[in-house]
Amino acid sequence: MAAVVLVSLAAALAPTGSAAAARHTDVIGYSVQHRPLRVAVVGDPSAPRKVLVVGCIHGSERAGLAVTRALRKATPPAGTQFLVVDTVNPDGCRSGTRGNAHGVDLNRNFPWGWRRLGGVFDSGPSPSSEPETRAVEAFVLRERPDVSIWFHQHLNWVDLQRGSDEALMRRYATVAGMRAVRTAVLPGTVARWENHRLSAGSAFFVELPAGRLPAARLSAHVRALLAIAPTDSAVGASGARAPTWRGLGVAGSLPPVLYELPSPVAPWEEGAWRLIDPYGR
Numbered sequence: 436m437a438a439v440v441l442v443s444l445a446a447a448l449a450p451t452g453s454a455a456a457a458r459h460t461d462v463i464g465y466s467v468q469h470r471p472l473r474v475a476v477v478g479d480p481s482a483p484r485k486v487l488v489v490g491c492i493h494g495s496e497r498a499g500l501a502v503t504r505a506l507r508k509a510t511p512p513a514g515t516q517f518l519v520v521d522t523v524n525p526d527g528c529r530s531g532t533r534g535n536a537h538g539v540d541l542n543r544n545f546p547w548g549w550r551r552l553g554g555v556f557d558s559g560p561s562p563s564s565e566p567e568t569r570a571v572e573a574f575v576l577r578e579r580p581d582v583s584i585w586f587h588q589h590l591n592w593v594d595l596q597r598g599s600d601e602a603l604m605r606r607y608a609t610v611a612g613m614r615a616v617r618t619a620v621l622p623g624t625v626a627r628w629e630n631h632r633l634s635a636g637s638a639f640f641v642e643l644p645a646g647r648l649p650a651a652r653l654s655a656h657v658r659a660l661l662a663i664a665p666t667d668s669a670v671g672a673s674g675a676r677a678p679t680w681r682g683l684g685v686a687g688s689l690p691p692v693l694y695e696l697p698s699p700v701a702p703w704e705e706g707a708w709r710l711i712d713p714y715g716r
């Protein structure tokens with residue numbers, strides 16, 4: 436609730452025209468078929484805290500695109516900007532395929548904990564073999580987002596990631612009305628790589644349910660994104676030091692791995708594969 440109030444306050448205090456000036460797009464790279472990967476900056480581009488939101492990395496899981504579209508109209512809390520990317524897999528989104536135009540699962544192609552995998556989880560011939568992966572790496576290392584949220588389908592839970600702020604992930608789940616589940620560690624995922632490279636940041640996956648998001652669910656996700664955005668008030672009145680996301684969360688040991696799945700689970704669902712993932716460590 437406090438975040439919502441602050442958002443409204445920030446919107447009310449914004450000088451006329453600043454919202455339009457604060458929104459611009461940039462191209463962060465190109466796909467195999469030379470489609471641009473675009474990022475839209477929502478909020479003050481000089482804001483110290485950055486939240487990366489990616490609507491789609493698997494082209495067959497596109498419900499998150501509705502969230503990124505809606506987020507462009509949001510006003511982040513003061514001190515925070517949203518870096519909004521509809522898709523890092525425009526070729527797969529166009530064709531409706533999980534992988535990119537090479538058939539590579541981009542969420543198995545990142546260079547931390549990478550393993551050679553084939554089939555539907557094709558990791559690519561080597562870490563960072565795909566141009567989309569390399570574009571994301573360069574962008575993330577340049578912008579160093581404090582939080583990164585990557586949308587998937589169809590498991591309907593917030594996928595808790597090791598190395599990411601647990602309280603923050605659980606807060607997202609609560610506001611979005613979802614379960615928070617800790618699953619097996621997967622090879623070569625973008626969140627795992629981000630949490631390794633940006634140890635102060637938090638990257639995690641939100642698994643939307645199958646199908647399109649109803650309007651009420653869509654707004655719940657926008658609220659959740661706003662709710663996890665820290666505000667200047669978090670550091671107290673002095674404001675001498677920008678707050679860290681870590682400081683807002685709960686540090687400490689993480690609970691043991693939970694192998695928790697909805698039932699029944701279709702065998703093609705990624706979560707089912709996680710249960711038997713031979714590389715799940």
Ligand SMILES: [Zn+2]
Nearest residue numbers: 493496587588
């Ligand atoms: Zn996915």
